[in-house]
Amino acid sequence: MSESDPTSAPTNPDGAPWRERTAPWPLRSAPLYGPEFTRDPLAYYETLRRDFGPIAPVTLDEKGTFRGYLVLDHVYQLEVLRNHGQVWARDSRWYRDLVEGTLPLDHPLVPQIAYRRHRLYADGAEHTRMAAAGNQALGELDLVRVRDLIEALAHQLIDAFLPGPEDQPEDGAESEAPAAPAEELKVDILADYALPLPLLVMMRLAGMNEDSALATGTAIHELLSGGPEAARAAAELSELMAALVAEKRDRPGPDLVSWILHHNRDSGLDEHELREEVWLQIVVGRGASTTWTCNTLLELLSNDDLYSDVLANRCSMDEAMNHVMWVNAPVQNLFGYWATQPTKLGPYRLDQGDMAIVSLGSSGMTMRAAGLDVSRTNNAHLAWGAGEHGCPARDLGRLIVRTGLEVLWDRLPGIELAVPKEELTWDLPYMARTPTALPVTFPRPSAEPKDAARWTRDTTPFTSSPPRPTSTEEKERPSERPGRLPLWRSLVAWWPRR
Numbered sequence: 367m368s369e370s371d372p373t374s375a376p377t378n379p380d381g382a383p384w385r386e387r388t389a390p391w392p393l394r395s396a397p398l399y400g401p402e403f404t405r406d407p408l409a410y411y412e413t414l415r416r417d418f419g420p421i422a423p424v425t426l427d428e429k430g431t432f433r434g435y436l437v438l439d440h441v442y443q444l445e446v447l448r449n450h451g452q453v454w455a456r457d458s459r460w461y462r463d464l465v466e467g468t469l470p471l472d473h474p475l476v477p478q479i480a481y482r483r484h485r486l487y488a489d490g491a492e493h494t495r496m497a498a499a500g501n502q503a504l505g506e507l508d509l510v511r512v513r514d515l516i517e518a519l520a521h522q523l524i525d526a527f528l529p530g531p532e533d534q535p536e537d538g539a540e541s542e543a544p545a546a547p548a549e550e551l552k553v554d555i556l557a558d559y560a561l562p563l564p565l566l567v568m569m570r571l572a573g574m575n576e577d578s579a580l581a582t583g584t585a586i587h588e589l590l591s592g593g594p595e596a597a598r599a600a601a602e603l604s605e606l607m608a609a610l611v612a613e614k615r616d617r618p619g620p621d622l623v624s625w626i627l628h629h630n631r632d633s634g635l636d637e638h639e640l641r642e643e644v645w646l647q648i649v650v651g652r653g654a655s656t657t658w659t660c661n662t663l664l665e666l667l668s669n670d671d672l673y674s675d676v677l678a679n680r681c682s683m684d685e686a687m688n689h690v691m692w693v694n695a696p697v698q699n700l701f702g703y704w705a706t707q708p709t710k711l712g713p714y715r716l717d718q719g720d721m722a723i724v725s726l727g728s729s730g731m732t733m734r735a736a737g738l739d740v741s742r743t744n745n746a747h748l749a750w751g752a753g754e755h756g757c758p759a760r761d762l763g764r765l766i767v768r769t770g771l772e773v774l775w776d777r778l779p780g781i782e783l784a785v786p787k788e789e790l791t792w793d794l795p796y797m798a799r800t801p802t803a804l805p806v807t808f809p810r811p812s813a814e815p816k817d818a819a820r821w822t823r824d825t826t827p828f829t830s831s832p833p834r835p836t837s838t839e840e841k842e843r844p845s846e847r848p849g850r851l852p853l854w855r856s857l858v859a860w861w862p863r864r
């Protein structure tokens with residue numbers, strides 16, 4: 367957190383002394399944890415709305431040390447996210463409870479908000495500078511080709527968890543016996559599909575070769591698993607990103623990292639910031655896409671109307687995904703927006719350094735309150751965030767999730783939840799609410815489809831032509847045809863090892 371001279375009063379990130387506290391934490395607050403919240407956050411937000419109004423003071427632990435003001439109403443959410451008066455900062459060094467020690471540094475939730483020097487923690491002109499090259503690089507993607515890449519990887523992942531032809535039961539055509547019911551197969555969609563698919567896509571778009579993708583995938587897996595290896599994995603990831611940036615500087619290719627470097631001629635990101643931008647795109651891109659895929663599949667398999675409408679093609683996969691943005695958003699709550707000056711939020715007065723938590727997951731309340739269910743077609747939800755930090759990769763994110771779901775839906779007819787929805791458990795229910803596993807069953811697909819060749823074709827997953835070298839010195843061009851990369855069979859086979 368902010369460095370200070372021990373002999374003087376601590377200063378805020380602007381370098382000024384903190385303003386005196388005049389707005390004590392409210393006497394009444396509510397927990398944002400516990401079984402009731404975890405089971406059905408949307409119903410819980412409705413209870414909070416009834417009990418507290420548009421803003422609810424909440425705590426995330428029993429001691430009440432991790433605390434903030436949960437913003438439940440759409441209008442106030444937009445006010446904070448758009449931040450017209452420059453009242454709010456994303457830079458967590460503004461979190462005064464942390465600076466003053468009310469919230470201990472070793473609190474298990476602190477790593478979730480610990481400051482890093484990248485665009486998520488930057489505001490105003492600094493954010494514009496940090497975001498420019500990454501956003502311009504995203505704009506170079508050829509989404510038609512990216513769709514081909516996603517589709518090919520999705521098929522490979524499904525092939526990896528389906529039994530091969532050698533495991534097919536004997537053909538019973540000659541037998542007199544009545545045909546046995548189709549064998550049921552069981553798979554954890556989270557581990558075997560929703561987790562690896564977006565990660566493989568993002569690593570491929572970043573232009574990684576198979577070795578560096580394998581190392582990065584392993585490190586991200588260790589990081590997400592937490593535990594003693596997490597810190598080492600984080601350091602390793604940082605080195606891998608540095609090596610990737612260095613490689614692309616020497617040999618630009620048709621990939622996001624080369625395009626970031628190309629556009630960085632105008633933004634001036636230093637080496638550390640470049641590494642962080644690449645890391646951010648891969649990790650954030652993977653996380654939200656995984657969660658949205660799981661949450662949409664879960665909704666399809668537990669909401670009969672939605673299921674039959676998608677099956678009968680009365681509702682598109684896009685519309686089913688849009689519905690989920692209202693009722694079970696991938697990013698539930700944004701931690702945090704810190705007040706850079708004393709301010710008012712609804713009925714509450716906040717001190718400089720107090721935290722607002724924007725509840726993207728509570729969007730569905732707006733729908734229910736209006737008494738209309740237009741959630742499939744109305745996309746006024748805030749699940750992508752808004753304002754300068756709103757997601758810059760909506761088209762890409764939507765494409766990854768939609769393509770992944772469409773391929774799954776096509777290839778696994780008869781898919782069902784393997785356990786009742788109520789028995790699922792959830793990771794990070796207050797942040798990116800993801801099931802810890804999503805077990806499904808489906809009848810063993812009977813035979814190789816006639817157009818099986820479609821699934822193994824050699825795709826050309828390049829997303830654009832490579833940028834021209836960034837220096838005036840002419841660089842050697844890669845000798846292979848741009849973007850011709852091997853299909854990642856070994857990576858796909860490795861993944862389910864988790």
Ligand code: HEM
Pocket residue numbers: 485486497504646647648650651652654655658696697700749750751752754755756757758759760762763764766767
């Ligand atoms: C697929 C579903 C996705 C959802 C629901 C989603 C949602 C979000 C949300 C809510 C934010 C705001 C975060 C905050 O303010 O703290 C955000 C930011 C961001 N997202 Fe996405 N995202 C998705 C996919 C992706 C993908 C595929 C990428 C890949 C590049 C990506 C890159 C980013 C980046 C770089 C930011 C930071 C923006 C900034 O601060 O300038 N997202 N996303």
